[in-house]
Amino acid sequence: MDDERRTIRRNTTLVAILVASIVALGPAATHFVMSYSHIRGMLEAEAEINARLVRGLVLANPGLWQFEEVRLKELLQKRPRQKTHEIRRLYDLKKKVVAESADPVLPPTISYSCDIQDGGRTVATIEIVRSLAPTATTTALLLTLGLVVGIFSFFKLRMAPLRTIEAVQRVLRESEEKYRSVYESLKEGLALYRVIPGEEGEVELILTDINPVCETVFGFGSRDPGRSIDEICDGIFAPYHGKIASVLRNNKDVSFEMQHPGRDRFFTVTVFRAGGDRLATLLEDVTAEKRSAEQLERLAYYDSLTGLLNRRMLLDRLEQTIGVAQREQVNVAVLFIDLDGFKVINDTLGHEAGDQILIEVSERLQRSVRKRDTLARLGGDEFVVVSTYDKEQNAGYIAKNLLKCISGVYGVRGREVYLGASIGISVFPDDGDSSEVLLKNADIAMYSAKNHGGDFCFYRAELNQRLHQRMQLDFDLRRALEKDEFFFEYQPIIDARTGRISAVEALIRWNSPEKGRVMPDVFIGLAEETGLILPLGEWVVRKACAKLREWQEAGLPLVRMCINISGRQFMQGDIYNVVSSALKENGIDPRYLELELTETCLIQNVEETTKKLGMLKELNVSISVDDFGTGYSSLQYLKNFPIDRLKIDRGFIKNAPHFANHRAIVDAIIGIAKAMDLKVIAEGVETVEQAEFLKARNCDGLQGYYFYRPLAEEPLVVVLCSQGDEEAPPSHFLATRVLGPIENTLPAPFSATRSADPADKQASDPPSVVGGE
Numbered sequence: 001m002d003d004e005r006r007t008i009r010r011n012t013t014l015v016a017i018l019v020a021s022i023v024a025l026g027p028a029a030t031h032f033v034m035s036y037s038h039i040r041g042m043l044e045a046e047a048e049i050n051a052r053l054v055r056g057l058v059l060a061n062p063g064l065w066q067f068e069e070v071r072l073k074e075l076l077q078k079r080p081r082q083k084t085h086e087i088r089r090l091y092d093l094k095k096k097v098v099a100e101s102a103d104p105v106l107p108p109t110i111s112y113s114c115d116i117q118d119g120g121r122t123v124a125t126i127e128i129v130r131s132l133a134p135t136a137t138t139t140a141l142l143l144t145l146g147l148v149v150g151i152f153s154f155f156k157l158r159m160a161p162l163r164t165i166e167a168v169q170r171v172l173r174e175s176e177e178k179y180r181s182v183y184e185s186l187k188e189g190l191a192l193y194r195v196i197p198g199e200e201g202e203v204e205l206i207l208t209d210i211n212p213v214c215e216t217v218f219g220f221g222s223r224d225p226g227r228s229i230d231e232i233c234d235g236i237f238a239p240y241h242g243k244i245a246s247v248l249r250n251n252k253d254v255s256f257e258m259q260h261p262g263r264d265r266f267f268t269v270t271v272f273r274a275g276g277d278r279l280a281t282l283l284e285d286v287t288a289e290k291r292s293a294e295q296l297e298r299l300a301y302y303d304s305l306t307g308l309l310n311r312r313m314l315l316d317r318l319e320q321t322i323g324v325a326q327r328e329q330v331n332v333a334v335l336f337i338d339l340d341g342f343k344v345i346n347d348t349l350g351h352e353a354g355d356q357i358l359i360e361v362s363e364r365l366q367r368s369v370r371k372r373d374t375l376a377r378l379g380g381d382e383f384v385v386v387s388t389y390d391k392e393q394n395a396g397y398i399a400k401n402l403l404k405c406i407s408g409v410y411g412v413r414g415r416e417v418y419l420g421a422s423i424g425i426s427v428f429p430d431d432g433d434s435s436e437v438l439l440k441n442a443d444i445a446m447y448s449a450k451n452h453g454g455d456f457c458f459y460r461a462e463l464n465q466r467l468h469q470r471m472q473l474d475f476d477l478r479r480a481l482e483k484d485e486f487f488f489e490y491q492p493i494i495d496a497r498t499g500r501i502s503a504v505e506a507l508i509r510w511n512s513p514e515k516g517r518v519m520p521d522v523f524i525g526l527a528e529e530t531g532l533i534l535p536l537g538e539w540v541v542r543k544a545c546a547k548l549r550e551w552q553e554a555g556l557p558l559v560r561m562c563i564n565i566s567g568r569q570f571m572q573g574d575i576y577n578v579v580s581s582a583l584k585e586n587g588i589d590p591r592y593l594e595l596e597l598t599e600t601c602l603i604q605n606v607e608e609t610t611k612k613l614g615m616l617k618e619l620n621v622s623i624s625v626d627d628f629g630t631g632y633s634s635l636q637y638l639k640n641f642p643i644d645r646l647k648i649d650r651g652f653i654k655n656a657p658h659f660a661n662h663r664a665i666v667d668a669i670i671g672i673a674k675a676m677d678l679k680v681i682a683e684g685v686e687t688v689e690q691a692e693f694l695k696a697r698n699c700d701g702l703q704g705y706y707f708y709r710p711l712a713e714e715p716l717v718v719v720l721c722s723q724g725d726e727e728a729p730p731s732h733f734l735a736t737r738v739l740g741p742i743e744n745t746l747p748a749p750f751s752a753t754r755s756a757d758p759a760d761k762q763a764s765d766p767p768s769v770v771g772g773e
């Protein structure tokens with residue numbers, strides 16, 4: 001028990017004794033005193049009356065009244081209340097009883113005497129004695145009752161204040177606990193301080209209490225209460241003393257944001273009065289909000305992958321640089337960099353690897369540019385450097401330096417890959433006077449550099465013209481599709497064993513009203529870029545199936561129809577539904593349709609490819625890998641893909657008879673195909689040597705100008721009809737078309753008369769063929 005409680009207990013005991021005594025004795029004492037004085041008053045009055053009566057007798061009989069005992073006794077017996085037991089006595093001067101009227105009177109008694117005078121001289125005394133017993137009894141009863149109530153009151157009174165205090169303390173404790181639990185569960189740090197005013201508005205804050213968050217987040221320790229905040233926090237609050245002091249002065253809360261350098265965190269501090277000269281600070285950790293605000297700002301102005309400036313910031317900086325260049329009479333070069341070969345790396349090694357490379361490229365560029373230059377990433381594999389220079393040739397030097405630093409070998413995922421770059425340069429003020437124009441022109445120049453095999457290219461007005469030409473071409477192609485201006489030429493594929501045509505490859509051409517016959521090299525790339533390849537590719541599938549049905553219905557000897565499927569069409573298009581619906585609509589045997597996909601396209605996304613190829617294979621169509629050898633050539637993938645044929649790229653065929661390494665590659669590809677139970681076709685067979693070389697190595701199929709150039713439909717039909725038998729083609733095919741003479745001789749190596757010069761060969765002079773692949 002503390003001192004306070006002890007004092008309270010002592011004082012309340014004293015008060016309780018006092019009150020209990022009053023309660024115990026008060027009624028009895030009051031009763032006694034009041035009864036006593038009442039009785040006494042009555043005795044006085046009665047004694048007076050009796051004395052007067054007796055005096056009458058005395059005055060009437062002055063010498064002999066003492067002998068009138070009977071009369072005197074009668075007088076003494078005259079009382080207002082006869083029931084009250086009394087003793088009444090009359091004494092003479094010698095104190096001898098002259099007359100007496102006596103009832104039995106219980107002690108204790110009360111008496112009153114009254115003198116009887118005669119001529120101013122006392123001649124006798126009357127005494128009345130009455131019992132005080134009834135009063136004493138009542139008083140005793142009251143005293144007993146009072147004591148009981150007094151003792152009870154004593155205990156009650158003695159405990160009541162302590163109980164009240166305990167109740168108050170309990171309420172306080174509960175409210176303290178509530179406050180504590182709120183205080184401690186606050187997610188903000190709450191610290192209480194005693195303020196010691198210093199000189200010139202300075203204040204010293206002495207920490208008095210902290211909640212747990214203050215410890216974990218702000219770094220206060222449990223031993224810190226009692227210490228000055230400046231001492232604990234190495235003075236980080238010092239700059240805010242003025243604000244803190246103003247809270248006491250103005251009685252108004254203040255808030256400010258501060259950084260805790262030791263903990264690398266940001267806090268919003270709200271200072272408010274906590275009663276008297278106490279202050280409290282609410283410390284809210286806003287590090288996460290601050291970081292996400294910074295992150296948002298970074299996202300708005302910086303590229304999230306490399307940390308370089310983004311397009312928005314680049315344009316802003318470029319505008320500023322133009323302003324400076326105008327004032328200082330210097331040139332600004334905008335160098336638009338696009339990586340060469342990045343897409344293949346990204347597609348084959350995955351996006352993570354691609355990202356890793358982009359980060360390394362940005363690091364190399366950062367090391368290469370000057371501090372005052374601007375370096376940005378526009379997205380994908382496009383970077384831009386903005387540099388000021390004074391001499392004309394300097395922009396070229398900068399580009400060369402950039403190329404030197406970017407181009408080379410990159411290590412990624414334990415492999416080494418080579419990367420180059422193409423740079424387009426536009427120059428202020430010659431090529432534009434706004435950031436947007438300079439950037440657009442540098443982009444155009446970059447395309448030109450890329451089309452010329454990399455390196456760098458300065459912007460020229462005619463490049464812009466070329467861009468417009470491309471836009472025009474895209475427009476014309478879309479219109480051509482609507483107007484059905486596309487058509488096929490068919491290049492036969494020869495079965496090397498029999499010399500018969502085993503398949504034809506349908507090759508798209510555009511019959512442009514303005515340009516005439518346009519070859520696919522001119523438009524397929526652009527169609528891929530713009531996405532036109534999706535409807536165009538669908539047209540190819542549907543047209544090929546429709547042709548197969550037409551030929552079937554016309555009774556032509558059927559061969560496989562091979563069509564080229566572009567990478568974008570395979571990955572992004574709904575190839576399965578397009579092929580299956582085209583097959584169904586035309587009711588043709590799916591085995592007559594072969595889809596040619598390039599190696600690079602197949603390994604873009606192996607999982608997706610496996611799924612799509614599996615579905616296509618379920619339709620029973622054939623699948624071949626085009627341009628084999630030029631891409632990744634992964635045997636692992638080949639093993640898992642459901643493919644039927646490999647087509648060796650014509651680049652290897654061209655040099656195979658003359659160069660040992662190309663020969664070795666062709667040998668290897670044929671070997672792989674045989675080992676995997678795949679058929680192998682050689683593309684671009686142009687000479688007799690090539691044909692003999694391939695035949696000697698058991699290549700299954702041969703395709704190339706040596707045998708046939710791509711043929712229009714009519715000569716193809718003639719060739720197909722003539723192979724194996726000498727029957728004429730169905731009449732309706734010949735009726736409307738003019739055919740050249742068909743030379744019905746075997747081509748070398750099947751006939752010694754065939755010229756080896758591909759230039760000699762025309763679409764109208766096919767060899768006669770025997771057998772099939």
Ligand SMILES: Nc1nc2c(ncn2[C@@H]2O[C@H](COP(=O)(O)O[C@H]3[C@@H](O)[C@H](n4cnc5c(=O)[nH]c(N)nc54)O[C@@H]3COP(=O)(O)O)[C@@H](O)[C@H]2O)c(=O)[nH]1
Pocket residue numbers: 491505506507508519520521524540563564565566626627650683684685686703704705706710
């Ligand atoms: N996505 C699609 N791509 C298509 C389609 N049709 C064609 N193409 C692709 O366009 C590229 C160029 O095709 P093209 O000008 O038709 O040339 C083909 C042949 O003419 C040519 N070839 C055939 N033999 C020889 C030869 O002996 N020498 C030689 N120099 N060239 C020859 O090769 C082209 C066919 O190549 P490939 O497809 O790899 O078998 C071309 O990449 C076509 O793929 C289409 O409908 N969709």
